[in-house]
Amino acid sequence: MLDLEVVPERSLGNEQWEFALGMPLAQAISILQKHCRIIKNVQVLYSEQVRCSPSNQNTNQPVQVLFICRNNIDFTVIEVYDLSKVKLKYCGVHFNSQAIAPTIEQIDQSFGATHPGVYNAAEQLFHLNFRGLSFSFQLDSWNEAPKYEPNFALGLASLQIPHGAMVKRMHIYTGNNLQETKAPAMPLACFFGNIYAECVDVLRDRAGPLGLKLRLLTAGCGPGVMADAKVRSLERSIFFGDSCQDVLGALGSPHKVFYKSEDKMKIHSPSPHKQVPSKCNDYFFNYFTLGVDILFDSTSHLVKKFVLHTNYPGHYNFNIYHRCDFKIPLVIKKEGAESQTEECVLTTYSKWDQIQELLGHPMEKPVVLHRSSSANNTNPFGSTFCFGLQRMIFEVMQNNHIASVTLYGAPRTTGQARPESRSSSH
Numbered sequence: 001m002l003d004l005e006v007v008p009e010r011s012l013g014n015e016q017w018e019f020a021l022g023m024p025l026a027q028a029i030s031i032l033q034k035h036c037r038i039i040k041n042v043q044v045l046y047s048e049q050v051r052c053s054p055s056n057q058n059t060n061q062p063v064q065v066l067f068i069c070r071n072n073i074d075f076t077v078i079e080v081y082d083l084s085k086v087k088l089k090y091c092g093v094h095f096n097s098q099a100i101a102p103t104i105e106q107i108d109q110s111f112g113a114t115h116p117g118v119y120n121a122a123e124q125l126f127h128l129n130f131r132g133l134s135f136s137f138q139l140d141s142w143n144e145a146p147k148y149e150p151n152f153a154l155g156l157a158s159l160q161i162p163h164g165a166m167v168k169r170m171h172i173y174t175g176n177n178l179q180e181t182k183a184p185a186m187p188l189a190c191f192f193g194n195i196y197a198e199c200v201d202v203l204r205d206r207a208g209p210l211g212l213k214l215r216l217l218t219a220g221c222g223p224g225v226m227a228d229a230k231v232r233s234l235e236r237s238i239f240f241g242d243s244c245q246d247v248l249g250a251l252g253s254p255h256k257v258f259y260k261s262e263d264k265m266k267i268h269s270p271s272p273h274k275q276v277p278s279k280c281n282d283y284f285f286n287y288f289t290l291g292v293d294i295l296f297d298s299t300s301h302l303v304k305k306f307v308l309h310t311n312y313p314g315h316y317n318f319n320i321y322h323r324c325d326f327k328i329p330l331v332i333k334k335e336g337a338e339s340q341t342e343e344c345v346l347t348t349y350s351k352w353d354q355i356q357e358l359l360g361h362p363m364e365k366p367v368v369l370h371r372s373s374s375a376n377n378t379n380p381f382g383s384t385f386c387f388g389l390q391r392m393i394f395e396v397m398q399n400n401h402i403a404s405v406t407l408y409g410a411p412r413t414t415g416q417a418r419p420e421s422r423s424s425s426h
Contacts, residue, residue: 001085001086001087001098002014002038002039002085002086002087003086003087003089004086004087004088004089005088005089005090005092006088006089006090006133006170006172007172008130008131008132008133008172009021009131009132009133009172009173009174009175009184010132010172010187011078011172012078012080012172016035017031017034017035018189019031019075019078020075020187020189020190021075021076021077021078021172021173021174021183021184021187022074022075022183022184022185022186022187022190023074023075023186023187023190024073024074024186024190024322025073025074025075025319026319026320026322027190028075029319045066046313046314066078066079066080066081073311073313073322073323074183074186075183076173076181076182076183077171077172077173077178077181078171078172078173079169079170079171079172080169080170080171081168081169083096083102083167083168083169083170088102088170090110090111093110095107095109095110095111096167101164101166102135102166102167103164103165103166103167104128104137104164104165104167105164107128107135107167111130111133114128114129114130115129117129117137123136124138125137125138125168125169126165127178129176129178131175131176132172132173132174132175132176133170133171133172133173134170134171134173134178135167135169135170136167136168136169136170136171137165137166137167137168138165138166138168185231186217188219188230188231191218191219191231194218194289195216195217195218195251195252195289195290196216196217196218196289196290196322197214197215197216197217197289197290197291197292197322197324197325198215198216198217198233198325199214199215199325199326199327200212200213200214200215200290200291200292200308200324200325200326200327201213201214201215201326201327201329202326202327202328202329202407203237203239204328204329206331207391207410208390208391208392208408208409208410209240209306209328209391209392209407209408209409210239210240210409211237211238211239211240211242211303211306211409212237212238212239212292212306212407213235213236213237214235214236214237214238214251214290214292215233215234215235216233216234216235216236216251216290217231217232217233218231218232218234219231219232236250236251237250238250238251238294238303239303239409240302240303240304240306240409240410241302241303241409242302242303243301243302243303244285244296244301246303247285247294247303251285251287251290254285254286254287254294255286255287255288255289256286256288257283257284257285257286258283258284258286258293259281259282259283259284260281260282260283260284260295261281280298280299281298282295282296282297282298282304283295283296283298284296284307288320288321288322289322290322290324291308291309291310291311291321291322291323291324291325292306292307292308292309292324293306293307293309294306294307295307303409304408304409305406305407305408305409306406306407307404307405307406307407308324308326308404308405308406308407309321309323309324309403309404310323310324310348310401310402310403310404310405311323311324312397312401312402312403314381314397314399314401315381315384315397315403316371316379316381316384317371317403318381323348324348325347325348326347326348326405327345327346327347328345328346328347328392328405329343329344329345330343330344330345330346330358330359330390331343332344332358332359344358346358348402350402351400351401351402352387352394352396352400352401352402353400355389355394355402359389359390360389362387362388362389364388366385366386366387366396367385367386368383368384368385368386369383369384369385369386369395370383371384381397382398383398384396384397384398384403391407391408391409392405392406392407392408393405393406393408
């Protein structure tokens with residue numbers, strides 16, 4: 001049985017590992033894999049609704065903890081929904097174990113007084129809320145809703161609740177309101193010396209994309225650094241035609257360098273049979289924590305492509321990349337007015353039907369992309385569809401979400417200045 005420490009507004013864990021609010025899902029899965037001999041039963045559930053709960057999943061699997069992640073795939077809420085299978089303590093003192101039942105009297109003794117609770121008739125649950133922590137008591141065996149005197153709401157003693165009422169669920173979150181809580185900033189302990197992208201702005205002119213401006217977050221690590229640890233923010237820009245040295249100087253070393261063994265999209269070029277095979281392969285710099293891939297030409301070693309990953313569940317590459325929170329500005333001509341234009345921004349959360357309304361429907365049919373590994377030719381998530389518009393390729397999932405956006409640009413000629421150093425701004 002797991003023995004876990006509860007820290008309101010922060011985490012659930014022990015001396016070996018910790019699940020923290022704001023932690024990327026990939027790190028939590030890494031913890032589960034590392035401690036698979038102790039945490040033996042894990043079930044991953046996905047719902048496109050804002051919130052999912054085991055109660056509506058019709059599952060009898062022996063899992064005890066639910067991590068609720070919203071738009072950013074970072075932990076927003078940690079829910080313990082079967083307290084009989086875990087030991088829980090607060091400030092080093094157990095309030096739930098095989099010998100200690102999590103009754104309302106025990107919660108009062110462990111956590112102290114709080115505001116009067118709220119009864120939800122639809123759920124038949126009584127919710128008792130502390131800052132960053134709430135307990136839900138099962139009331140289906142009661143004959144009536146709990147009664148308390150509002151004028152005497154000085155703590156749990158003022159609530160007329162039957163003796164021995166048991167906690168059914170526990171939630172850890174930030175703030176005072178579970179329904180309105182948001183994922184906090186990623187904790188310092190989750191950086192592990194990596195650099196993350198807070199947001200990525202696509203730089204462009206009227207012809208198409210020029211490059212990326214990244215707002216980066218990093219935290220110091222190593223001897224003597226954690227004593228004064230804090231998150232630092234910095235901005236870096238990279239453009240089509242930048243060299244490997246330019247990119248390494250701006251973003252640091254990639255997590256992986258991937259050499260393309262073949263170009264599966266070559267068949268869609270005007271004359272694929274006339275293209276002379278290269279003796280060298282183009283290669284990607286994979287920045288997993290940025291959610292960005294950068295493709296270099298094998299001959300010139302200059303940037304020729306950017307790939308931005310949204311990391312939506314249900315995609316073949318899910319959980320490999322951190323979500324790239326990108327913004328792509330568009331200038332759209334209004335119908336019937338040649339000189340009038342309308343500005344709008346595409347984001348990571350834009351859906352394909354919304355993008356088509358802005359950019360128009362592609363003239364050509366989509367390219368069907370079916371991913372599979374060499375070890376396993378089956379892809380449980382199905383194919384995706386690639387549409388090309390305005391020097392951008394949108395990879396669309398079957399649920400209408402964007403899986404990735406590939407940006408193409410005209411390479412700079414030799415001696416041509418980088419866009420950031422030109423007199424005109426974009």
